Amino acid sequence: MFRAILTAAGLFLATQIPTTQAHAETRVPQNQAEISLGFAPLVKEAAPAVVNIYAKIVHEQRRTPFMNDPFFDDFFRGLSKPQPRVQNSLGSGVILSADGIVVSNYHVVGMATDIRVVTTDRREYAAQVVLADQASDLAILQLEEAEDLPYLELRDSDGVEVGELALAIGNPFGVGQTVSSGIVSGLARSGAATGEGIGYFIQTDAPINPGNSGGALIDVNGDLIGINTRIVTRSGGSNGIGFAIPANLVRAFMRQADQGAEEFQRPWAGMMGQPVDADLAASLGMDLPEGMVISELHPSSPFTKAGFEVGDVILDVAGQAVNSPSEMVFRMSVTGLGDTAEVTRLRAGEREVLTVEMMLAPDEPPANPLSLDKNTPLPGLTVARINPQSILRFQLPLSSDGVVITDPGAYGGRVGLRAGDIILGINNEVIASPSDVSDVLATVGRWMKVDLNRQGQRVSLRYRL
Helix, strand or coil, rough: EEECCCCCCCEEEECCCCCCCCCCCCCCCHHHHHHHCCCCCHHHHHHHHHHEEEEEEEEEECCCHHHHHHHHHHCCCCCCCCCEEEEEEEEEEEECCCCEEEEEEHHHCCCCCEEEEECCCCCCCEEEEEEECCCEEEEEEEEEECCCCCCCEECCHHHCCCCCEEEEEHHHHHHEEEHHHHEEEEEECCCCCCCCCCCCEEEEEECCCCCCCEEECCCCCCCCEEEEEECCCCCCCCCEEEEEEHHHHHHHHHHHHHCCCCCCCCCCCCEEEECCCCCHHHCCCCCCCCCCCEEEECCHHHHHHHHHCCCCEEEEEEECCCCCCCHHHHHHHCCCCCCCEEEEEEECEEEEEEEECCCCCCCCCCCCEEEEECCCCCCCEEEEECCCHHHHHHCCCCCCCEEEEEEEEHHHHHHHCCCCCEEECCCCCCCCCCCHHHHHCCCCCCEEEEEEECCCCCEEECCCC
């Protein structure tokens, strides 16, 4: 931790102080010696906790789906199997504990089969992924046989303000560790940077280039405020619009990794919503457009249980403003499973704070998955009863009911079935449960018609058996 002395131009003198002390007051440098130091003391302390990551990813070459089909066996006989292709990935990471816990981006290490981590003093460690999540583009690594490593403290990223000085540390283009400076340009950049747009990001104009992914964005006290993840660019280089994943989400990942989670789990909202714009605010009688209006609620949603209804406006979660569905997911993820959050609701001009439980999507009603055997027309087809878990997994509409395909199997895939398809009927027989699928398929003749709901569109597939 550091005491920072800033000028309007961004120069400062940094001296090490105990971590329990509060940050010092900003003041103008008092002499030429203070001015000449620049960011050097800060970088000297923080840079050793930022590492270079070299990851090896093995890809199977694309192969035709017919190679495993017995019918086409003679056509492919004698052809050699496709050779695996090795892709090397280069990125950065940040050490978060003395025993070698490192955070990086999923797109750097998430699919890697071999990971090597190199520190600034050229020590090299093998690493294993402990917890990774593609949607958030975060991964937690454990270095093997590591001890007494330098590390960075996580700052409460909710306290970061636009205009703060920031340093980006990473390994751009593989040239070696590099430090660039800038300011925090914006907050709550929802879905603008990476993954599936769940959460929001800290925007900075500190130059970030390829290879900086997974590196540190720190403040002038040496605390980690974000993990650099992506840039907006037309040329491939930095245009001064970079994005970092806030430290509070990293803290949530660390918490679940410590608990032994095998995958990152987010609390389930069970709702659909939209940002309140000027027109919507006027129709709701609001003075200013703010918050997110609920457009749909699942009966099992924790918000339903807390007393929310369609048409309510959510203004904040745990005291932090919420203006979009992605911000809602971020705030719930940061709060964590098993906890509760105070959520401010606006209804008919009245504000009220309600307590909402942070819970997983329930497996109710029971999914009762069913996989068809080889004696059916579609061997390997796996179906299940739709419930909140399958709605979340396959991104189905909240009002979905009936039976969903969880695995089309080899033959089902050939005839056009997909995971996530909702089976409406087979040969004009209504399908209401997984057992209905096997019962109807046991009686089909030479032709079969399957009616589906695919991403809100009705699809009919007809084929001869």
